[in-house]
Amino acid sequence: MASDNEPESVKRFREYLRIKSVQPKPDYESCVVFLNKQAEELGLPIKVYECVKGKPIVIITWEGKQPELPTVVLNSHMDVVPVFPEEWEYDPFSAERVPIDNGDYKIIARGSQDMKICGSCYLEAVRKLKAQGVKLERTIHIAFVPDEEIGSVDGLEKFVKTEDYAKLNVGFFLDEGIANPGDDLRVFYGERATWWVEFTAIGNAGHGSQFIENTVGEKIVPFMNRMLDIRKEQQDLLNTPKSDGTKRTLGDVTTINLTMLNAGVQANVVPKKASVVFDIRVTPHISLNEFRTKIESLAAEHGLEVNFKQYNDQACVTSTDETNPFWVPFENVLKSFNIGIFKEVFPAGSDSRFIRSQGIPCLGISPLRNLPVLLHDHNEYVRESDFIEGIKLYTSLIPALANAGTK
Numbered sequence: 230m231a232s233d234n235e236p237e238s239v240k241r242f243r244e245y246l247r248i249k250s251v252q253p254k255p256d257y258e259s260c261v262v263f264l265n266k267q268a269e270e271l272g273l274p275i276k277v278y279e280c281v282k283g284k285p286i287v288i289i290t291w292e293g294k295q296p297e298l299p300t301v302v303l304n305s306h307m308d309v310v311p312v313f314p315e316e317w318e319y320d321p322f323s324a325e326r327v328p329i330d331n332g333d334y335k336i337i338a339r340g341s342q343d344m345k346i347c348g349s350c351y352l353e354a355v356r357k358l359k360a361q362g363v364k365l366e367r368t369i370h371i372a373f374v375p376d377e378e379i380g381s382v383d384g385l386e387k388f389v390k391t392e393d394y395a396k397l398n399v400g401f402f403l404d405e406g407i408a409n410p411g412d413d414l415r416v417f418y419g420e421r422a423t424w425w426v427e428f429t430a431i432g433n434a435g436h437g438s439q440f441i442e443n444t445v446g447e448k449i450v451p452f453m454n455r456m457l458d459i460r461k462e463q464q465d466l467l468n469t470p471k472s473d474g475t476k477r478t479l480g481d482v483t484t485i486n487l488t489m490l491n492a493g494v495q496a497n498v499v500p501k502k503a504s505v506v507f508d509i510r511v512t513p514h515i516s517l518n519e520f521r522t523k524i525e526s527l528a529a530e531h532g533l534e535v536n537f538k539q540y541n542d543q544a545c546v547t548s549t550d551e552t553n554p555f556w557v558p559f560e561n562v563l564k565s566f567n568i569g570i571f572k573e574v575f576p577a578g579s580d581s582r583f584i585r586s587q588g589i590p591c592l593g594i595s596p597l598r599n600l601p602v603l604l605h606d607h608n609e610y611v612r613e614s615d616f617i618e619g620i621k622l623y624t625s626l627i628p629a630l631a632n633a634g635t636k
């Protein structure tokens with residue numbers, strides 16, 4: 230449905246959206262081909278690192294006037310989450326451009342919000358700045374990374390341990406945020422710890438017609454109920470204002486969700502084993518160790534084994550005041566756009582955790598405002614005007630960050 234008035238930047242964005250970099254078999258090869266073309270058009274060097282074969286970490290570098298200074302990374306992940314195609318109004322990988330009111334368009338595609346819009350805005354903003362002949366002080370690295378959606382094990386988690394990463398000399402890391410249905414720009418300065426925990430009960434087996442003693446059901450069900458009690462407490466806390474009267478957001482509380490259940494072989498056989506998995510996201514406002522002890526004790530009380538399938542013990546946050554030399558220039562750009570800031574803890578996981586845990590400041594933003602949150606949802610879209618405005622925002626943010634604290 231593209232028409233003649235389609236800006237070149239939007240054509241490039243849609244080209245990126247059409248690449249099926251969808252889990253569990255993302256087409257990273259096509260992303261690399263696309264990014265090579267972008268780098269060539271920008272006249273910038275590009276490097277492709279592979280900690281694991283087929284999992285490229287792509288870095289386009291714009292060298293600054295002071296390349297010895299710590300650099301600024303503009304990060305985005307290339308992978309997107311799976312779709313239920315039958316729930317979509319358009320093919321999620323055709324990136325349809327559908328007219329809406331006021332001459333605007335919807336760009337409908339998996340990854341449009343999460344987070345190809347960011348990667349595309351970085352590239353377009355740098356394209357504009359280069360065309361204007363701008364020279365920045367610090368070096369900028371535009372990073373496109375794999376596998377964020379499945380925990381980054383073969384992506385940033387490995388890359389940050391390499392000499393190649395150390396050589397980037399990262400001083401500030403800009404990463405993903407979440408759209409805001411309201412007016413402000415949500416600025417994420419930390420994230421909750423992601424724990425995927427499996428609890429296993431072992432009990433006596435036997436015929437389903439009997440009162441067998443000490444069965445898995447008796448052990449695991451009361452435990453699950455206790456976990457759901459904690460869940461309810463946290464849900465209530467979310468709906469209680471903070472002491473200063475402001476609203477709590479998801480990042481301020483701990484969520485617990487039962488995501489997997491596994492037991493049984495046959496309807497009339499009491500099984501000897503049952504397990505339950507909870508997806509737990511722990512707010513950095515509480516002690517992670519204390520909370521871990523709490524759920525481990527609860528499991529022990531119910532005679533369950535505990536296995537952390539995913540565990541983070543870091544609750545690092547980035548300061549959002551003048552102690553962070555990148556904060557003030559960042560805030561000033563938003564003021565100049567007349568955009569309000571809402572500071573938050575990221576409710577899910579993002580690649581920022583690997584960088585924050587090294588003590589490097591990271592902020593996560595999405596340029597999307599006054600738009601429904603559709604990440605991981607059906608019919609994910611952005612408005613064309615969001616993309617164009619996003620490019621403008623990053624065109625101001627990038628020099629502000631690259632020149633922060635320099636002479």
Ligand SMILES: CSCC[C@H](NC=O)C(=O)O
Pocket residue numbers: 377378379380381423539577578579
């Ligand atoms: C900590 S690994 C998990 C990362 C994943 N990220 C986006 O959805 C998430 O489930 O939050």
Ligand SMILES: [Zn+2]
Pocket residue numbers: 306343344377405
């Ligand atoms: Zn994301």
Ligand SMILES: [Zn+2]
Pocket residue numbers: 310343378604605
């Ligand atoms: Zn995601």
